[in-house]
Amino acid sequence: MAESADAFEMRGIVQRFPGVLANDHVDFAGRVGEVHALLGENGAGKSTLMNVLAGLYHPEAGEILIHGQHVVLRSPQDAIANGIGMIHQHFMLVPNQTVAENTVLGLNRPRFFLNLRKIEEQVQALGEQYGLSVNPRAKIWELSVGEQQRVEVLKMLFRGAKVLIMDEPTAVLTPQEVEGLFVTLRDMTKRGHTIVFISHKLDEVVAIADRVTVLRRGKVTAASVSARGVTKAQLANLMVGREVIFKVDKKKAKPGDVVLEVNRLCCDNDRGLPALREVSFQVQAGEILGLAGVAGNGQRELAEVLTGLRCTTSGTMNFNGTLLNRHTHWLELGQQLAHVPEDRAAVGSVQALSVAENLILKRFNRPPISKGWSINSIAVKQNAVKLVKEYNIATPTVETHVGMLSGGNLQKVILAREISGHPKLMVAVHPTRGLDVGATEAVHKLLVEQRDSGTALLLISEDLDELMSLSDRLVVIYEGRIVGEMPAEGADIRRIGLMMAGTKAES
Amino acid sequence: MTNSALIALAATILFDAFVSGTPLLLATVGEIVSERAGVMNLGIEGMMLVGAMGGFAVWFHTGNLFFGLLIGMIFGGLLALLHGCITIALRADQVVSGLAVTFLGTGLSSILGAPYVGKRVPVPLNITVPLLKHVELQQVLLVIFGLVFALLVWYYVNRTRPVLNLRSVGEYPSAADSLGLNIQRIRFTYVVFGGLMSGLGGAVMSLITDPGWVDGKTSGLGWIAIGLVIFANWDPVRGMVVSYFFGLLRRLPLDLQNPALPLISTANNPSVGRFMDMLPYLATIFVLILGSREALRKRLGAPAALGVPYVRGEHS
Numbered sequence: 001m002a003e004s005a006d007a008f009e010m011r012g013i014v015q016r017f018p019g020v021l022a023n024d025h026v027d028f029a030g031r032v033g034e035v036h037a038l039l040g041e042n043g044a045g046k047s048t049l050m051n052v053l054a055g056l057y058h059p060e061a062g063e064i065l066i067h068g069q070h071v072v073l074r075s076p077q078d079a080i081a082n083g084i085g086m087i088h089q090h091f092m093l094v095p096n097q098t099v100a101e102n103t104v105l106g107l108n109r110p111r112f113f114l115n116l117r118k119i120e121e122q123v124q125a126l127g128e129q130y131g132l133s134v135n136p137r138a139k140i141w142e143l144s145v146g147e148q149q150r151v152e153v154l155k156m157l158f159r160g161a162k163v164l165i166m167d168e169p170t171a172v173l174t175p176q177e178v179e180g181l182f183v184t185l186r187d188m189t190k191r192g193h194t195i196v197f198i199s200h201k202l203d204e205v206v207a208i209a210d211r212v213t214v215l216r217r218g219k220v221t222a223a224s225v226s227a228r229g230v231t232k233a234q235l236a237n238l239m240v241g242r243e244v245i246f247k248v249d250k251k252k253a254k255p256g257d258v259v260l261e262v263n264r265l266c267c268d269n270d271r272g273l274p275a276l277r278e279v280s281f282q283v284q285a286g287e288i289l290g291l292a293g294v295a296g297n298g299q300r301e302l303a304e305v306l307t308g309l310r311c312t313t314s315g316t317m318n319f320n321g322t323l324l325n326r327h328t329h330w331l332e333l334g335q336q337l338a339h340v341p342e343d344r345a346a347v348g349s350v351q352a353l354s355v356a357e358n359l360i361l362k363r364f365n366r367p368p369i370s371k372g373w374s375i376n377s378i379a380v381k382q383n384a385v386k387l388v389k390e391y392n393i394a395t396p397t398v399e400t401h402v403g404m405l406s407g408g409n410l411q412k413v414i415l416a417r418e419i420s421g422h423p424k425l426m427v428a429v430h431p432t433r434g435l436d437v438g439a440t441e442a443v444h445k446l447l448v449e450q451r452d453s454g455t456a457l458l459l460i461s462e463d464l465d466e467l468m469s470l471s472d473r474l475v476v477i478y479e480g481r482i483v484g485e486m487p488a489e490g491a492d493i494r495r496i497g498l499m500m501a502g503t504k505a506e507s
Numbered sequence: 508m509t510n511s512a513l514i515a516l517a518a519t520i521l522f523d524a525f526v527s528g529t530p531l532l533l534a535t536v537g538e539i540v541s542e543r544a545g546v547m548n549l550g551i552e553g554m555m556l557v558g559a560m561g562g563f564a565v566w567f568h569t570g571n572l573f574f575g576l577l578i579g580m581i582f583g584g585l586l587a588l589l590h591g592c593i594t595i596a597l598r599a600d601q602v603v604s605g606l607a608v609t610f611l612g613t614g615l616s617s618i619l620g621a622p623y624v625g626k627r628v629p630v631p632l633n634i635t636v637p638l639l640k641h642v643e644l645q646q647v648l649l650v651i652f653g654l655v656f657a658l659l660v661w662y663y664v665n666r667t668r669p670v671l672n673l674r675s676v677g678e679y680p681s682a683a684d685s686l687g688l689n690i691q692r693i694r695f696t697y698v699v700f701g702g703l704m705s706g707l708g709g710a711v712m713s714l715i716t717d718p719g720w721v722d723g724k725t726s727g728l729g730w731i732a733i734g735l736v737i738f739a740n741w742d743p744v745r746g747m748v749v750s751y752f753f754g755l756l757r758r759l760p761l762d763l764q765n766p767a768l769p770l771i772s773t774a775n776n777p778s779v780g781r782f783m784d785m786l787p788y789l790a791t792i793f794v795l796i797l798g799s800r801e802a803l804r805k806r807l808g809a810p811a812a813l814g815v816p817y818v819r820g821e822h823s
Contacts, residue, residue, distance in 0.1 A: 055687070056685075056819075075687045076684075076685055076686055076687035077686070077687030078687075080686075080687070086685070090681070092681055092682035092685040092686070093679070093682055094674065094679045094682050094683075095678065096678060096811075097671070097674060097675070101671055102682075104668070104671065105671045105675050105682065105683070105688075106671075106672065106675075106683065106687060106688050107668075110668050111668070112667055112668060112669065113667060113668070114666055114668045271806060272806060
């Protein structure tokens with residue numbers, strides 16, 4: 001294939017945030033008609049670099065060329081005017097407006113009167129042209145995540161974007177949707193679009209990209225190498241800077257008694273609509289039960305119900321012989337029932353309290369931490385020092401506020417608190433989301449250790465690879481119903497994907 | 508009492524309801540637009556008060572009714588600008604700022620308005636209309652203006668392109684920001700619009716619907732307007748309807764003083780009149796209690812980003 005021209009080029013980009021050099025003289029370019037993957041761990045500076053290209057950040061040094069011409073991008077509007085559109089990881093769509101309304105949001109045309117009919121036709125036609133069919137009259141909240149992503153792509157195409165930046169586009173998709181997305185991306189490159197594909201998932205990068213650039217700690221460690229000639233291991237090495245073990249090391253599970261039995265459980269979501277519909281399952285001691293599903297199918301509500309944060313509407317939960325309901329004394333249960341919540345900053349910890357204080361949140365009311373009315377500050381400190389050492393938490397002092405810690409260390413604080421109470425059941429929601437490879441390894445190891453010591457674990461995650469490698473059994477949730485159950489070993493990822501998308505198990 | 512007299516009485520009550528509902532309508536529709544841009548303005552009472560005082564004072568010195576209304580409106584807009592600076596630019600809590608702005612407006616109107624208490628009032632221009640006999644021309648024009656205004660705002664928030672910006676800023680500001688819209692400017696625009704309309708509502712009270720200036724002229728109408736926004740589900744036409752209904756509630760005790768109605772006349776049963784005086788406030792308290800529950804407010808259709816200052820890079 002003949003070398004085609006650069007659609008855009010970034011030279012020597014330097015972007016600094018307080019205390020962090022996010023981009024250190026980064027060069028990056030995308031050719032017309034290619035998928036160029038930008039690979040790196042969290043915090044490597046991928047998103048920062050792309051926010052510069054999308055006009056959201058203004059670099060301290062460096063220059064940007066579009067088709068060989070110098071440009072200064074002062075705002076996202078400048079970027080779009082130059083044919084650059086960014087699709088953010090969190091979709092930038094207004095939930096209660098229609099597809100067509102979202103497509104024209106922020107444009108200067110039409111001037112005042114809105115002829116939605118005409119825009120709907122245009123959106124429809126554009127969608128058909130690119131194979132991105134979506135009903136232009138549907139409200140965004142009615143759409144699946146995959147459809148919302150199509151709307152984002154359409155929104156950018158409608159604005160005439162030639163370069164599309166996609167920030168972790170596959171993170172929220174089922175395996176089938178990922179395949180569909182890849183077909184679309186291939187089709188778009190044939191039409192002369194340039195795709196920048198940001199990811200930390202090596203398989204996908206190898207599958208879709210023409211060229212790969214790897215960032216580590218703000219620096220380029222591999223510049224525009226062809227994706228044909230590299231292996232996953234090489235890329236991982238470039239990304240992390242050391243050898244990475246992909247497989248979680250674990251022995252065969254030895255399941256014991258049933259610790260949690262959930263029977264025909266129902267509950268409502270925040271809008272008052274049913275979130276769980278007659279969910280039934282069991283978790284045994286010494287096993288990890290993985291709950292697979294696309295975000296928003298009731299996982300969060302299930303975790304909240306199990307940990308007493310949300311009321312049920314019907315059904316029962318039997319925890320170790322006691323029924324959990326509105327009469328349950330949750331504080332008494334405290335340490336037996338561990339919760340690693342989805343939102344570690346707002347739910348899992350108190351940001352304004354110190355590491356030591358966060359570590360006693362579940363046992364401040366019993367000895368040796370409390371003595372009668374008061375808290376024994378020496379015991380608090382001893383407890384903290386011990387756990388920080390045991391769990392390898394990187395913190396300047398135990399008096400440091402947890403708000404200052406990195407995501408991985410914050411998660412270790414939460415895990416240390418929950419695990420040190422010797423729980424019988426642990427509900428872990430997205431335990432490694434947003435963590436880098438090193439921290440993920442550590443968390444996985446802790447979870448498997450818990451299992452081996454006889455705790456029953458319910459693992460809720462969107463990362464199928466994580467679920468498949470950690471869990472002993474898998475259940476799939478779709479629209480608040482359990483639609484399938486299988487042993488994790490040898491499970492067919494395609495079949496799970498179909499179930500996650502709502503197709504019933506055929507057996 | 509004859510049939511025709513009864514009809515005439517009903518017509519009068521209805522017209523009075525429209526008249527006394529119009530200041531409420533202006534404030535309510537203004538607040539609807541402001542809240543749909545994501546800014547809650549609890550300072551309406553203060554803005555109405557400075558509007559009423561400023562409008563009356565300007566009329567008093569110039570004798571020009573139109574000029575009085577204009578200045579009253581601008582006074583309200585200035586207070587809203589202050590609220591905008593505090594909550595949008597400085598990102599302070601909207602509830603606290605709104606309450607402070609109300610205190611400020613109440614105090615300012617009380618001090619600056621002291622010389623005008625009990626002064627002469629604009630002489631109405633009477634015209635004859637079938638059924639209603641003698642009505643004031645200003646009031647007729649006012650009612651027409653209010654109706655047209657509410658319908659225009661409804662059209663604007665449902666059928667035009669700029670309103671996409673307004674709604675996105677109130678529902679999901681990150682989306683607007685990612686497309687390069689200036690969130691602060693959009694929010695300022697609509698908050699000031701709401702303030703202008705509150706000021707106008709106040710000026711209308713002191714000059715047309717209930718001429719004259721006394722301390723605390725608006726008697727809590729601004730708070731009722733905030734309640735009505737929830738009643739109206741953030742829809743301008745519904746806002747218009749509920750404003751007229753509350754106008755009716757406010758007027759009934761006065762209109763029913765007619766001694767020709769022995770059974771329900773409030774002249775004979777003063778406690779009935781006082782009870783009816785109380786009703787709008789009771790309803791407002793009820794609505795505000797309901798509206799203060801966040802989950803319920805969401806279900807009623809409140810803009811998702813209402814009350815949340817926008818900071819780039821923070822996801823709600």
